[in-house]
Amino acid sequence: xxxxxxxxxxxxxxxxxxxxxxxxxxxxxxxxxxxxxxxxxxxxxxxxxxxxxxxxxxxxxxxxxxxxxxxxxxxxxxxxxxxxxxxxxxxxxxxxxxxxxxxxxxxxxxxxxxxxxxxxxxxxxxxxxxxxxxxxxxxxxxxxxxxxxxxxxxxxxxxxxxxxxxxxxxxxxxxxxxxxxxxxxxxxxxxxxxxxxxxxxxxxxxxxxxxxxxxxxxxxxxxxxxxxxxxxxxxxxxxxxxxxxxxxxxxxxxxxxxxxxxxxxxxxxxxxxxxxxxxxxxxxxxxxxxxxxxxxxxxxxxxxxxxxxxxxxxxxxxxxxxx
Amino acid sequence: xxxxxxxxxxxxxxxxxxxxxxxxxxxxxxxxxxxxxxxxxxxxxxxxxxxxxxxxxxxxxxxxxxxxxxxxxxxxxxxxxxxxxxxxxxxxxxxxxxxxxxxxxxxxxxxxxxxxxxxxxxxxxxxxxxxxxxxxxxxxxxxxxxxxxxxxxxxxxxxxxxxxxxxxxxxxxxxxxxxxxxxxxxxxxxxxxxxxxxxxxxxxxxxxxxxxxxxxxxxxxxxxxxxxxxxxxxxxxxxxxxxxxxxxxxxxxxxxxxxxxxxxxxxxxxxxxxxxxxxxxxxxxxxxxxxxxxxxxxxxxxxxxxxxxxxxxxxxxxxxxxx
Numbered sequence: 001x002x003x004x005x006x007x008x009x010x011x012x013x014x015x016x017x018x019x020x021x022x023x024x025x026x027x028x029x030x031x032x033x034x035x036x037x038x039x040x041x042x043x044x045x046x047x048x049x050x051x052x053x054x055x056x057x058x059x060x061x062x063x064x065x066x067x068x069x070x071x072x073x074x075x076x077x078x079x080x081x082x083x084x085x086x087x088x089x090x091x092x093x094x095x096x097x098x099x100x101x102x103x104x105x106x107x108x109x110x111x112x113x114x115x116x117x118x119x120x121x122x123x124x125x126x127x128x129x130x131x132x133x134x135x136x137x138x139x140x141x142x143x144x145x146x147x148x149x150x151x152x153x154x155x156x157x158x159x160x161x162x163x164x165x166x167x168x169x170x171x172x173x174x175x176x177x178x179x180x181x182x183x184x185x186x187x188x189x190x191x192x193x194x195x196x197x198x199x200x201x202x203x204x205x206x207x208x209x210x211x212x213x214x215x216x217x218x219x220x221x222x223x224x225x226x227x228x229x230x231x232x233x234x235x236x237x238x239x240x241x242x243x244x245x246x247x248x249x250x251x252x253x254x255x256x257x258x259x260x261x262x263x264x265x266x267x268x269x270x271x272x273x274x275x276x277x278x279x280x281x282x283x284x285x286x287x288x289x290x291x292x293x294x295x296x297x298x299x300x301x302x303x304x305x306x307x308x309x310x311x312x313x314x315x316x317x318x319x320x321x322x323x
Numbered sequence: 324x325x326x327x328x329x330x331x332x333x334x335x336x337x338x339x340x341x342x343x344x345x346x347x348x349x350x351x352x353x354x355x356x357x358x359x360x361x362x363x364x365x366x367x368x369x370x371x372x373x374x375x376x377x378x379x380x381x382x383x384x385x386x387x388x389x390x391x392x393x394x395x396x397x398x399x400x401x402x403x404x405x406x407x408x409x410x411x412x413x414x415x416x417x418x419x420x421x422x423x424x425x426x427x428x429x430x431x432x433x434x435x436x437x438x439x440x441x442x443x444x445x446x447x448x449x450x451x452x453x454x455x456x457x458x459x460x461x462x463x464x465x466x467x468x469x470x471x472x473x474x475x476x477x478x479x480x481x482x483x484x485x486x487x488x489x490x491x492x493x494x495x496x497x498x499x500x501x502x503x504x505x506x507x508x509x510x511x512x513x514x515x516x517x518x519x520x521x522x523x524x525x526x527x528x529x530x531x532x533x534x535x536x537x538x539x540x541x542x543x544x545x546x547x548x549x550x551x552x553x554x555x556x557x558x559x560x561x562x563x564x565x566x567x568x569x570x571x572x573x574x575x576x577x578x579x580x581x582x583x584x585x586x587x588x589x590x591x592x593x594x595x596x597x598x599x600x601x602x603x604x605x606x607x608x609x610x611x612x613x614x615x616x617x618x619x620x621x622x623x624x625x626x627x628x629x630x631x632x633x634x635x636x637x638x639x640x641x642x643x644x645x646x
Contacts, residue, residue, distance in 0.1 A: 084434070110407050112471070118467060119460070121460035121463065122457055125456040125457040134449075141438055141441040148438070151428075
């Protein structure tokens with residue numbers, strides 16, 4: 001399935017989002033910064049988040065002059081957090097491409113991320129709605145808080161699934177919720193509609209991250225551009241790992257792997273094998289499906305139009321993707 | 324001179340700025356983050372920037388409900404950039420205190436800075452003025468751009484004073500300009516008044532950074548909490564270094580120091596000695612004085628009230644400080 005085809009009424013204005021990035025990439029008298037922005041904003045992303053923001057706007061007074069900056073702001077914010085994440089994790093590559101920190105060093109990448117945050121703030125101000133600006137600010141807090149929780153709990157194996165869900169709500173689902181909520185707010189939807197859109201976004205985001213965490217055990221290394229088991233190598237416990245630890249509380253390879261902050265690859269490989277050979281991934285997919293179902297159910301009160309069909313398709317796609 | 328005494332009519336509301344920080348420091352269910360914020364926001368700063376923002380508001384409809392969030396936002400933004408700078412420079416201490424990255428590691432410090440940026444954005448949205456939000460966004464771009472220029476030009480000795488002035492305008496003066504301009508905008512001052520305040524802020528900021536760069540050669544190591552010559556050790560050319568290179572274009576210790584990215588301390592010490600023994604610091608002070616004079620002259624068209632006296636005193640203080 002080609003993703004863009006499911007974006008329906010958002011497809012056309014997603015091109016304006018790309019145009020916005022093209023303008024941002026060009027920084028006068030600063031070719032080095034332009035090159036960095038070109039690298040991190042250069043197409044290839046699926047633009048799921050901006051698509052949701054644009055589609056959510058279709059349930060009220062859709063206005064491209066406001067919704068396009070909103071959608072671009074959110075994708076830019078998302079990309080900025082990836083740039084900072086890659087610095088933090090010292091990741092050499094993302095989706096098969098070298099990361100900014102690998103190409104331009106850490107110092108430049110931190111500043112590049114800050115520059116992109118600033119541009120995202122500039123774009124969000126173009127919605128001319130300080131409530132949306134506040135939503136944007138709270139979302140960055142949630143993302144940074146979620147990442148911080150993840151960092152502080154790295155290599156800690158006394159975590160439970162509640163903490164996991166709180167963490168992925170912060171680091172991933174909060175931004176999906178903001179896409180849908182922001183789109184509705186800018187379109188001056190009713191509060192009930194905004195609440196429905198927010199619930200949709202939050203649940204799609206949860207499903208998205210749970211699937212991400214499955215793919216770290218069973219995805220296509222080539223397409224993902226990173227090795228299987230990367231989360232465990234970085235000390236991050238995700239739902240499949242937590243379920244493995246629940247089943248083998250006393251003796252399991254994750255405990256052994258987390259004894260040092262440089263896990264031995266053999267223990268991680270062993271944990272991956274145990275997960276893949278069990279029904280843990282089926283159970284985890286079940287959790288992702290529940291989130292998807294909740295997302296689609298949340299749309300039930302909204303008019304059954306093209307935009308709603310696209311949002312439903314996006315929720316479906318989130319579960320089917322293999323990378 | 325005790326700095327607070329020159330803040331005049333801003334003194335009282337600066338306490339409300341501190342109260343705002345106290346609220347921000349307390350993050351529910353996240354004691355680790357609260358401790359980090361306590362460390363970086365815990366008093367001790369001179370709060371020059373928020374003082375300027377509050378004072379600028381006195382030339383129009385001053386409103387503490389809007390001006391205090393503005394002032395707090397700017398100081399928070401400033402502190403966030405320091406947190407990221409210290410990560411980039413891998414600085415172990417700032418003003419005699421261990422840096423966030425020294426205490427909490429780089430990963431947590433990048434996220435801490437992002438969290439603070441987000442809070443700054445949240446506070447700026449409380450001015451309920453999307454033009455001010457946009458000003459805030461452009462300022463972050465200028466700061467990140469200035470830092471990026473500095474990073475990319477590190478250990479490059481083919482720089483001129485023009486590039487230096489552009490760099491410090493971005494990384495330092497732009498925020499001072501935003502303090503004064505933002506204060507005027509929020510108070511709905513006339514455009515002529517806002518322009519005067521902006522010129523004041525920009526020139527005070529330039530003076531501030533030039534003096535900072537002098538202190539790196541001749542300041543009190545104890546009070547600054549960092550060794551003399553730190554800029555050269557990090558490959559940063561400032562005005563005194565540039566003047567030294569102008570005078571000794573062929574053979575000078577900076578050229579030798581910059582041959583590698585780990586300058587030998589003896590070459591840096593030699594450069595510091597040559598600068599201190601020459602009239603270069605006098606000449607540099609002359610440049611700072613010119614900026615101060617321009618700052619004070621810019622205020623001439625504004626009513627001669629308490630706030631204006633305080634702004635004049637701040638411009639004077641910026642030149643007299645020894646650390």
